[in-house]
Amino acid sequence: MELEELSANPLHRIKWKPPKTTETVDPRIVVNPRQAQELLTAVTYIGRRGRGRRLTALFACMYYAALRPAEAIALRKGDCDLPEMGWGRLLIDVSRPEVNTQWTDTGDAHEERGLKHRGRDDVRPVPIPPTLVTILRDHIAEFGLGPNGRLFQSERGGVVASTAYTEVWQEARKLAFTPAQVASPLAKRPYDLRHAAVSLWLNAGVPAPEVAERAGHSVDVLLRVYAKCIDGHQEIANRRIDDALAA
Structure with a gap:
């Protein structure tokens, strides 16, 4: 169309429309x-x-840090401030999403990229609670570091594959949950841990701009995606309507 080699856009003749998708997180x-x-x-x-x-x-x-799986896999020791006591901090600047090898420049299943929805050189600081600081310090002490100081590596020293951690996750659900919970959508995917973290922060009263900064969202997307996961808002709205009706 830009070269004016077509007289009209053929896509305009297509009657099919993409189905609507649900953007909000399912609280279940x-x-x-x-x-x-x-x-x-x-x-x-x-x-x-x-x-x-x-x-x-x-x-x-x-x-505990609401990291995307690709961000967690790319985490390096130099990105971590892990004090012996108190809160620590992660500096998230790269991710390693897993894609088809034909779509990467290196031919590997994982390719280092910038953060989602951000510039290539952007850095996202994420404060982490003492619980996660201790977990990471113990992990480093037991398993050491991978190439380039990566915290997480496979048993052979490679990048952790999504199939590997997904298999472990599914087995863990069977061990931790009741049969009814296993059959439900509850924490069906490892990514749902990130949703749980963001929902917890919002319900704890952390201001939306701060939650958005830690999670790597815009405030608009944050409130739209997690609208159904914020507890208590319906009860507050009901009380306000009752007060208005009684006035």
Whole structure:
């Protein structure tokens, strides 16, 4: 069309329209803190030769720091401030999404990229609670570091594949949950830990701009995506309507 080699855009003749998708997070997938802790504990019992223990800290980063899986996989020791006491901090500047090898420049399944929805050189600081600081310090002490100081690596020193941590996660759900919960959408995917983290922060009263900064969202997207996961707002609205009707 830009070269004026077509007289009209042929796509305008197509009657099909893409189906509407749901942008909001389903509150049924969100685990509470007790359930999250039970899942992390269950992970440590999965597999031989410490397979689950090797991935526990990876899942913990998704829950306690709301990292995307690709961001957690790319985490390096130099990105972490892990004091002996108190809160620490992660500096997130790269991710390693897993894609088809034909779409990467290197031919590898993981390619280092910038943060989602941000410039290539942007950095996102994420404060982390003492619980996660301890988990990461223990992980480094037990499993060491991978190439370039990466915190998480496979048993052979490679990048952790999504199939590997997903298999462990599914087994951990069976161990931590009741049969009814296993059949439900509750924490169906490891990514749902990130949703649980953001929902927890919002329900704890952390201001939306601060939550958005830590999670790597815009405030508009944050409130739209997590609108259904914020507890208590319906009750507040009901009280206000009751007051208005009684006035």
